Amino acid sequence: MARDYSRTQRIADQLQKELAQVIQFEIKDPRLGMVTVSYAKVSKDLGFADVYITVLPLNGKDEDEAIVDSLKVLNNAAGFLRGELARKIKLRVMPQLRFHFDDTIERGRNLHHLIEATIRQENQNKRDASDTSNDTDED
Missing domain, CATH: 1.20.5 (Single alpha-helices involved in coiled-coils or other helix-helix interfaces)
Known part of the structure; x- marks a missing residue:
């Protein structure tokens, strides 16, 4: 029963929840479309977190262009986002964030x-x- 909901899964759920809020309220880049964090997967050693997003294009952009721009913005802001998450979630090691399109x-x-x-x-x-x-x- 203890293995049903592992620690890494609980951390991934918390990362997903906090990351969605940080992206929505803290990142003010106009290239960023309306981003939804759909899933997060954390490695067992907590070294990396693969974050899967969906993007709704804004300002009349093409969907493919909005995806590329949003991923570029988020991967460039990964260090900032990691720091913000470290303040909100008390972990000994905060995983490095890698963003992917879902x-x-x-x-x-x-x-x-x-x-x-x-x-x-x-x-x-x-x-x-x-x-x-x-x-x-x-x-």
Whole structure:
């Protein structure tokens, strides 16, 4: 039972929560889009924390451009963010932050689109099959 929720997972959850607030209220870079911290994963030795984000583009930017700009801003501000987190979370070692784009939402959208297209195709095939069987019954 003790292994269900490990220390590294608890630290990752706390990092995610605190990091979301620090990014929202402390970083004032105009290149930064609306960033959501979707997941954090901390290594077992607490040396690194991989932080996964999603980005909503602002100011009419292209989504790909907003992702690249936001990741660049966050990776450049990783030292500042690490210092802010060290003040808020009492750990002996604060992990180095590495930011990555979380593409699970985009993959989910693509899968949803494929499922919807398959359902539409199956329904169309059923309608076509019932139309051809009705045509042969009338003859």
